[in-house]
Amino acid sequence: MADPIPLPPKRAAKPRPVFVRGEEREASAGPGDGGVLAGAAARAGRGTMSNASGRFEREARVALDDGWGNLDEPAPRIVTTVQTDKARSVITRNDSPDISFDRSINPYRGCEHGCTYCYARPTHAYLGLSPGLDFESRLFVKPEAARLLEAELGVKSYVCQPIALGTNTDPYQPLERKMQVTRRILEVLERWNHPVTVVTKSALVVRDIDILARMAGRNQAKVAISVTTLDRRLARRMEPRAATPERRLEAIRALAAAGIPTGIMTAPIIPGLTDHETEAILEAGRAAGASIAGYVLLRLPMEIRALFEEWLAAAMPERAGRVLALVRDIRGGKLNSAEFGLRQRGQGPYAELIARRFRLACSRLGLETARRPLDTTRFRRPLDSDNQMALFGD
Known part of the structure; x- marks a missing residue:
């Protein structure tokens, strides 16, 4: 951002x-x-x-x-309207103990996928816009992201660690098909031998298999596909402009076949709505070729609480009461908890049950849950950067 x-x-x-x-x-x-x-x-x-x-x-x-x-x-x-984000830098840094990376890039602000539960929605409030419909219809693109990234990587004090794509808004949302900002970012990272991780709900990621496969061959890339539900009707209502569950599984199959370490993310798990599918989603991902798995429990920070309640009452009135009761059960009696260490996994008996089911399914299916490190030792200035020669080539 x-x-x-x-x-x-x-x-x-x-x-x-x-x-x-x-x-x-x-x-x-x-x-x-x-x-x-x-x-x-x-x-x-x-x-x-x-x-x-x-x-x-x-x-x-x-x-x-x-x-x-x-x-x-x-x-x-x-x-949908699109505006230019005149960012002066593109790498965002964090020191959260809950996540495995300390830097990320988000080519877009807002996301047309329109996922009702998206934890990134409150960021639109910083722009004076609504986290509701504005978030999914008033988008901002960073067309200079690749150039800015190259400049930041060229700073002498820069220390290489994996960059995460897709941590706030999806780098492969529909707008990427035309703008190709994410692809240009990957091209820069490949030239600099810089490791990258990608998380997406879009099958468009297969467009960039050529780059990702070459980087994966040097242990510098891995991809995770998020599958919230296998129910097409529910996915359509909850994630209206994201790829269908079948297309996401096809993307896993294509990525894995190209030799790219690929994960299946059951994220977010929504208690009382999608948690019963946990094992089925992991099995489908493994059958498609996924070798890694992860999960996140539903989070409802700030404006998301009201937006999700509103959607749930209209889309799933018969389940709304139970879903909200279970969310409170895993969030210490509230609809959201922001404590480090608990944000992603929740707390209480129901959260522990979900965690145990996830671990047992991964063990049975042979899915890795530990973080697989990427190679940062190859990072160096490209031969054609600033007309200077690198001291050593690969």
Whole structure:
């Protein structure tokens, strides 16, 4: 991501309503707090149902009939817009003990996959946009990411460690097909002999098998495909613009066949909704050629709590109560817990049961769960970089 945007000096206690025209008639009366519920036609193909203001905003939108019948007509369908992110740097660093990498690159802000549960949604609030429908329809692209990356790798003090792609938003979301920012990043990493890990829900990753296979041959690349459910209907409602479960398994098969270490991620596991599929997903991934496995329990930070509750009540009303009760069970009585060491795995008997089921299935299937290290010793300046010759070639 780009340099973080400074937070406002203070946070408004509650957004002040601003009456706007052209919104849908039904204003949110639920946890969205002022967000406007979009009609079914307007949000067709989208994951969330509303566009509530972000937590830093001092104003909230409220639908109002101005006397001209503006609410009599349905709102226009939400279309995807793309803007340029004028980032000055591209490598984001972290010191979280919960994750296995200390640096990452996100070529895009926002994600058109529209996954209802996406933990990255709250980041759109830093842009003054909604973590709801804005997150999946108002996208930002970093077209200069490859150039910026090359400059950062060229700094004399840079110390090589694997770079993760796909840690916040998907590097292979639909926009990548046209923009090819992720591919250009991989080209730079390959030239510099820099290791990379990729996590995605998209079958588009197979487009870059040529690069990833060469890097994997030097133990400098591995890929993980996230499969949340094998149920096509549920996936369509929960992850509307991501690849179907079958396409993701096909991607695993293609990557593994090319000699690329490939993992199956059961992420996130949603208690009461998808946890019963854990073993089946791992078995399907292993059958497709996956050799590594991992999982993450559902997280509902910040605005995601209200957005997920809203979606769950509409899409799965018969399961909503049980799902939310189990989420609270694994989160110490709350819908989210941010403590290091617990964020990814949860706590309590139900979380322990899921962890045990996952371990037993991986052991039975021969799936690795330990982190496989990549080779950082080959990293060096390319021969054609800045017209300088490297001292040693491979």
